[in-house]
Amino acid sequence: MPRVGVDTDIDVRLIQSTPGRGLVQVVGSSHLESIIVMGAGSTGAAIAHDLALRGYLVTLVERGEIASGTTGRNHALLHSGGRYAVKDPEAAQECMRENQILRRICPGVIEQVGGLFVAIDEEDEAYLVSFLVGCAESGIPTEVIGREEALRLEPELNPAVRLAVKVPDGVFDPFRLVASFVATAQANGVRVLPFCRVVGFVQDGRGVSGVRVVSDIRGSAMELKADLVINATGPWGGKVAEMAGARVPVMPSAGVMVALDRRLSRRVVNRLRKPGDGDIIVPQRATSLIGTTSWTVDELEPVPVPRDHIIRMVEEGARLIPAARHTPIKASFSSARPLISGNLESDGREVSRGFQTFDHGARDGIPGLVSVSGGKTTTSRAMAEHVGNLIGRLTGRDIPCRTAEVPLAPYYQYRLLGGLPEARREAVAP
Amino acid sequence: MTKQAWKPGAPALETLSFTVRLRRGGPWRPLRHRWQNFAVTVPADYTVVELLESIKGHQDPSLAFRHSCHHGSCGTCAMKVNGLERLTCVTTVADVVKEGGHLEVEPLGHLPWVSDLVADAAPLFDNLEALGPGHVRMNGIFAGCIECGACISACPIGGPRSGYVGPAPLAAARDALVTGQAPGLGWGLLLERVDGNHGVWQCHTAFECSRACPADVDPAGAIIQLRQLLASGQAKSLAGLAMSRGSAAIGAPAAGPAPAGGAPHDHRPRREGGEGW
Numbered sequence: 001m002p003r004v005g006v007d008t009d010i011d012v013r014l015i016q017s018t019p020g021r022g023l024v025q026v027v028g029s030s031h032l033e034s035i036i037v038m039g040a041g042s043t044g045a046a047i048a049h050d051l052a053l054r055g056y057l058v059t060l061v062e063r064g065e066i067a068s069g070t071t072g073r074n075h076a077l078l079h080s081g082g083r084y085a086v087k088d089p090e091a092a093q094e095c096m097r098e099n100q101i102l103r104r105i106c107p108g109v110i111e112q113v114g115g116l117f118v119a120i121d122e123e124d125e126a127y128l129v130s131f132l133v134g135c136a137e138s139g140i141p142t143e144v145i146g147r148e149e150a151l152r153l154e155p156e157l158n159p160a161v162r163l164a165v166k167v168p169d170g171v172f173d174p175f176r177l178v179a180s181f182v183a184t185a186q187a188n189g190v191r192v193l194p195f196c197r198v199v200g201f202v203q204d205g206r207g208v209s210g211v212r213v214v215s216d217i218r219g220s221a222m223e224l225k226a227d228l229v230i231n232a233t234g235p236w237g238g239k240v241a242e243m244a245g246a247r248v249p250v251m252p253s254a255g256v257m258v259a260l261d262r263r264l265s266r267r268v269v270n271r272l273r274k275p276g277d278g279d280i281i282v283p284q285r286a287t288s289l290i291g292t293t294s295w296t297v298d299e300l301e302p303v304p305v306p307r308d309h310i311i312r313m314v315e316e317g318a319r320l321i322p323a324a325r326h327t328p329i330k331a332s333f334s335s336a337r338p339l340i341s342g343n344l345e346s347d348g349r350e351v352s353r354g355f356q357t358f359d360h361g362a363r364d365g366i367p368g369l370v371s372v373s374g375g376k377t378t379t380s381r382a383m384a385e386h387v388g389n390l391i392g393r394l395t396g397r398d399i400p401c402r403t404a405e406v407p408l409a410p411y412y413q414y415r416l417l418g419g420l421p422e423a424r425r426e427a428v429a430p
Numbered sequence: 431m432t433k434q435a436w437k438p439g440a441p442a443l444e445t446l447s448f449t450v451r452l453r454r455g456g457p458w459r460p461l462r463h464r465w466q467n468f469a470v471t472v473p474a475d476y477t478v479v480e481l482l483e484s485i486k487g488h489q490d491p492s493l494a495f496r497h498s499c500h501h502g503s504c505g506t507c508a509m510k511v512n513g514l515e516r517l518t519c520v521t522t523v524a525d526v527v528k529e530g531g532h533l534e535v536e537p538l539g540h541l542p543w544v545s546d547l548v549a550d551a552a553p554l555f556d557n558l559e560a561l562g563p564g565h566v567r568m569n570g571i572f573a574g575c576i577e578c579g580a581c582i583s584a585c586p587i588g589g590p591r592s593g594y595v596g597p598a599p600l601a602a603a604r605d606a607l608v609t610g611q612a613p614g615l616g617w618g619l620l621l622e623r624v625d626g627n628h629g630v631w632q633c634h635t636a637f638e639c640s641r642a643c644p645a646d647v648d649p650a651g652a653i654i655q656l657r658q659l660l661a662s663g664q665a666k667s668l669a670g671l672a673m674s675r676g677s678a679a680i681g682a683p684a685a686g687p688a689p690a691g692g693a694p695h696d697h698r699p700r701r702e703g704g705e706g707w
Contacts, residue, residue, distance in 0.1 A: 065496040065506055065548070072498030072506075175504035195494045195545060216494040217545040219459035259501035285503040286574055286645070301487025302480040331477070331520050333500035412555040412577075416544060420458065426591060427457035429536060429543040 032056045033227035033395045036211055038198050038240060041071035042174070042377040043355075044232035045181035046384035046403070052188040053406060054388055054399040059224060060182070060190055061213055063197040066414070067178035070234045071377055073335030075257060075291050076284040077268060078102065078110055078170030079378040082117055082142075083275050085134030086127075091354055091379075092138035098379045099168060102177075105381075106408040109176040113283065115169025115268035118150060119162045120319060124272045131165065131272060142167055154265045156321050169268040171284050174377060179411035181380075186418045187409050193419045196222075201229070201244040201369070208244050208360075208368035217420065228391060231371040234338040235300060241371050246360040248371045252300060252336035255292035256309035261330040264288040264321045271320060278316025287330055290317035294337075303334035340374040355383045357390055370394070447471040448527045450485065452493070453536040456545035466490075478518035478526065478535065479507050482547070495547040502644060505576030508583070509547050510536040515580035517644040538579050540589025551579045553590035554598060561595065561620055562602030563611035574645045575601065581639035581649050593628040597639035597649030600630055604652040607665055610672035617669040624665070630656045 032055045037048045040062035048060040062068075081095030103110055119125045128144070135142045143166040150164035151157055157164075186192055195216040202210035202223055210225035233240045235252035263283040271279035282289040290313045297303060310332045317324035340356045355375030361367035370390060375383045385401040392399055450470055455463035468485050476484070479497045486493045496506040502520040509518050511526050512534050527533040541549040554577060581597035582589050590596065595603075603624050606613040613620045623629055633653045640650040659665040 064494070065498060067498045067504075068496070068506075072504065073500050173504070175498040175506060195548065197491065214492065216492050217456060217458050217548075219456070219461070219492075219545075257501070259503075285576070287501055287503055289501070299487075302476075302483040331501035333519075335500075410559075412559055415552055416548075416550050417542070417552070427543050428541070428589065428591065429453060429539060429549065430463055 032397070033391075034059070034225070035228045035230060035391065036061060036224055036226040037230045037232055038062075038211065039069075039231070039233040039236075040066040040178065040182060040192070040194065041069050041232065041234050042067070042178055042181070042380035043071075043234065043372060043375060043383055044230075045178045045185065046380040047230060047232055047372070047387050048185040048190050048192075049181045049188070049408075050381075050384040050388040050401060050403050051391060052185050052190045053402045054392070054397075056391070056395075058185065058190040059226065060185065060192045061196045061198060061211065061224070062192075062194045065194055065416070066182050066192075067175045069236070070335045070337060071174050071178055073257070073333055074174050074377055075280070075282055075289055076171050076174055077280070077282050077378070078172045079376065080115060080167040080169045081138050081140050082115065082131070082135060082165075082167040082169065082270065083280075085138050085140060086130050086274065088354075089134060089138050092134065092140060094379050094382060095376070096138060096140050096168075098382050099170065101381060101404050102172070102378070103170070105404070105406065106177060106180045109173045109180055109411060111171040111284070113169075113171055113267050115167045115270060116150065116154065117165040117167060117270045117272040118157060118320065119164065119272040120158055120160055121162075125162050127273050128163070128165070135165075135167065140167055154267060154269065154321075156264050156323050157269070158320060158322055165272060169270070171268065171282055172377070173285070173411075176411040177377065179414040180408040183409040183411060183413040183415075184406075186415060187413065191419050192415075194416055198233075198240060198243075203244065206245065206366050208366060227368070228394065229369050230387065230391075231369065232373075232387075234373065235336040237338055237371055237373045241358075241360070241369070244360070244366055244369050246358075246364045246366050246369055246371070248358055248373055249341055250373045251339045251341045252297050253294055253339045254297040254303050254334045254336045255294050256305055256313060256332065256334050257289050257291040258310055258313040258317070258329055259284075259287040259289050259331045259333070260317075260324060260327040261287065262327060264323055264327065269320050278313045279320075281317055281320055281324070288317075288321075288324070288327070290314065290324060297336055300336055303336050305332050305334045338373045338375075355379070355386075357387055359390060359394065361394070444474050445471050446474045446523055446527065446529055448523075448529065448531045448533055450481065451532055451534045452485075452547065454493075454546050456494075456543055456548075459545065472523060474522070474524040476523050478509075478511055478516065478521045478523060478533075481523055481533075482518070482535070493547075494545040503576060505551075505578035505645075508538055508578035508580045508644070510534075510538060510583065515584050515642040517578060517580070520644070538583035540582050540585065540591070541579055549579065549583075551577065554579050554582055554596065557590065557596055557599035558602050560615045561599045561606065561613050561623060563606035563609050563613060575647050576645050578644060580642040580644060581647075584638040584642035586634060586636050586638060587632055594632050595623055595628055597633075597643075597653065598647065600624065600633075600656060601647050601649040601652035604656050604659075607656075607659065607668045607672075610668070610675065612672065617673050621660075621665060621669055624656060625660050630660065 034057040079095035081092035084092040200212040237248045238250045241248040269281045358371040360369040450468045454466045498504040498506045500519045507518045538549040587594045637650045640648045
């Protein structure tokens with residue numbers, strides 16, 4: 001069995017306690033640099049896991065429960081890359097590669113159901129050739145099937161279906177995927193602090209040497225010191241970076257999803273056309289998720305759920321599977337994607353689904369702070385590898401990434417209170 | 431209980447103004463516990479979790495509560511709403527409060543209290559892992575259980591501190607026996623726990639767990655079935671059969687906690703149909 005342990009002696013010391021001013025904690029390291037990761041969505045959790053495997057001393061801070069922002073509310077689609085095969089072959093290739101890796105390292109949180117791209121009208125049919133070429137160029141295996149076979153596989157499909165293409169899409173459980181990353185990180189010595197809000201940075205001059213946080217479990221403020229701080233706060237990334245005087249051009253782009261109260265299909269069903277609103281139904285657990293729309297938002301708490309978007313999702317979904325119109329809605333919800341953009345006029349759909357890292361030392365003259373934004377949960381491991389390599393360059397170390405090989409711990413080994421002392425863990429609410 | 435979409439032609443949904451009473455504090459906080467009131471005006475189709483998000487975003491950023499998927503499948507957001515366990519992401523405020531009324535939200539009972547509205551589900555996870563059908567926890571998770579903890583909170587026997595195995599873990603044990611898929615503890619210990627002092631015989635058949643379950647698992651029904659299986663000796667035969675088929679090896683009890691990186695039985699792929707590309 002691959003070894004997950006690291007060689008460093010993890011030494012998180014409580015240096016001093018200053019009554020009235022909160023705790024001052026120094027995250028000390030016996031071997032490698034100490035690094036604070038802000039945000040425990042799929043990006044931050046994967047980064048904490050990656051850096052722990054490389055031997056860094058990592059603290060992961062999250063303002064709420066893990067996966068309580070964008071990741072938790074995502075579409076749960078383990079991309080095959082088919083959705084990007086025509087317009088963004090690079091993203092498509094990366095999806096396919098990461099799809100295979102995640103199936104290997106955490107199969108337990110993935111429903112390996114496969115996916116279909118279905119052609120409903122002539123226009124869809126005309127898209128087939130460019131779709132197949134795109135998939136072939138991106139290394140995505142496909143199989144074209146006729147109408148009868150499509151309806152045999154998915155009896156509730158729109159009977160007008162002309163043909164369908166099978167692709168290796170899958171479905172993951174977003175919360176449990178993140179919990180797997182975090183559980184593995186915890187097992188490797190990462191200190192995970194949920195319900196811990198970053199309220200500012202510790203700065204020497206302009207350089208960042210730690211974060212100021214308020215723990216909503218302890219009800220007190222703390223200073224956490226570290227050699228490097230990574231901002232993986234998704235759509236909040238711009239506001240968080242601003243506290244240090246840095247700029248991250250993140251554009252929160254919301255999407256509405258509608259969860260119907262049963263599984264309408266066994267597989268993921270996509271419309272065979274250029275990606276657009278409501279062109280995909282993902283069967284997840286006992287629901288079917290129709291998504292999604294895309295518009296830029298400022299309000300993140302809660303992200304608004306416009307009613308006309310809900311109606312549009314159900315109508316578009318019914319073009320793929322007519323029963324969508326008559327199935328009770330279990331929930332409708334919005335999440336905000338952290339899209340990177342230089343052009344804030346766009347609606348978000350055309351902006352790159354790729355990710356970007358920002359070394360604020362080089363960009364803004366603020367050493368010690370790195371931001372990462374954009375990306376998809378399917379490619380979170382790759383994002384983390386990229387960030388890990390950047391951290392390697394910044395710390396002058398050349399430690400290979402191991403996350404593609406090391407299996408993740410089961411999600412139920414994640415411990416919410418892992419970062420807290422034993423005492424008082426048994427108290428029950430009055 | 432489910433969130434209804436506004437339909438074309440229906441009158442516009444109203445807003446509701448009411449008082450939210452929240453349990454605040456926690457065992458690590460200087461102020462151990464208190465109730466705090468918030469006056470709110472929100473759209474009537476807001477879910478309770480959206481209401482909490484809005485309080486956190488606009489009134490008190492220190493409010494702690496768990497939430498993730500917002501569509502009733504991750505199981506993180508179960509809380510007590512007006513004294514009853516609810517999955518707050520699929521409960522609209524219109525379901526639980528009237529104009530000018532009071533809405534009370536508390537963390538789940540019987541589980542370790544973390545802070546404000548947060549209870550720690552770890553003891554539930556441990557018992558599910560011990561008694562559930564091994565990897566099936568993830569393989570569609572037994573009978574659709576979303577591991578929210580509502581049944582533990584609702585059960586009049588008490589939580590893990592009382593020693594009682596608990597409704598969802600007993601339902602998981604029933605599924606392990608019926609499907610023949612080995613539990614984390616192994617068959618011998620499963621029978622011992624389920625048939626022991628803190629197993630199925632401790633249940634008072636109050637049926638609160640089945641009432642509270644947002645995923646229709648019906649743990650009380652499972653407990654009754656387990657009693658029948660135990661009393662008739664069939665439980666032993668089922669376990670013996672499963673063992674003789676060799677499935678015990680799959681979920682053989684690990685020595686100590688499973689190592690990070692996962693034992694093989696934790697990593698079987700989840701299949702719910704499809705060809706498993």
